Amino acid sequence: MSRNKPASTTMVKVENIDFSHQDIFSVVDSFYRQVAQDQLLKEPFKSVQDWPEHIERLTHFWWIRFGGQPYMFSQYNPILKHFYAGFNRKLLEHWLKLFHKVLDEKLTQQQANLWKEISAVMGQGLNARNEMLKKQHQQQEKNQ
Numbered sequence: 001m002s003r004n005k006p007a008s009t010t011m012v013k014v015e016n017i018d019f020s021h022q023d024i025f026s027v028v029d030s031f032y033r034q035v036a037q038d039q040l041l042k043e044p045f046k047s048v049q050d051w052p053e054h055i056e057r058l059t060h061f062w063w064i065r066f067g068g069q070p071y072m073f074s075q076y077n078p079i080l081k082h083f084y085a086g087f088n089r090k091l092l093e094h095w096l097k098l099f100h101k102v103l104d105e106k107l108t109q110q111q112a113n114l115w116k117e118i119s120a121v122m123g124q125g126l127n128a129r130n131e132m133l134k135k136q137h138q139q140q141e142k143n144q
Ligand code: HEM
Pocket: 044, 045, 046, 047, 048, 049, 061, 075, 076, 077, 078, 081, 082, 085, 086, 087, 088, 091, 092, 093, 095, 119, 120, 122, 123, 124, 126
């Protein structure tokens, strides 16, 4: 369900670099089509029942992360979702490698480089929070 979905040519600016809604969609769409077939990533992503819906949600996630106006009802809870998906450093490195390849294929070099930096920093943050959750979880299991 979407309201006022931006036109594909609508732009957001991140650190003075323009991204159209179509730029973001085309990266997310190509990336998750590959994730769905990927030997390492398809297993943790088996929770995804509806890939087109996932691609819509993740396009929206990046659109608002890049400063665009929200146009879908969506709440994101990546820390817990990743924890239950078995997120770890090895999967993260593979995810980032594939994501960065798609960025190089779909975007200008300037756009790709900026998005690579942003995704690498987010990946570090996700990993740190995930390690904390893992420790808490192990501690709780010991206490039981
Ligand atoms: C920088 C790296 C990554 C970013 C920025 C990222 C971002 C996100 C975001 C924003 C969501 C949506 C969360 C929500 O719906 O509440 C999501 C969902 C998910 N991600 Fe990631 N992710 C990353 C890496 C990974 C890795 C390495 C894995 C492998 C375990 C992974 C597996 C998943 C799964 C399984 C979902 C849930 C899909 C569902 O809705 O069922 N992600 N990710």
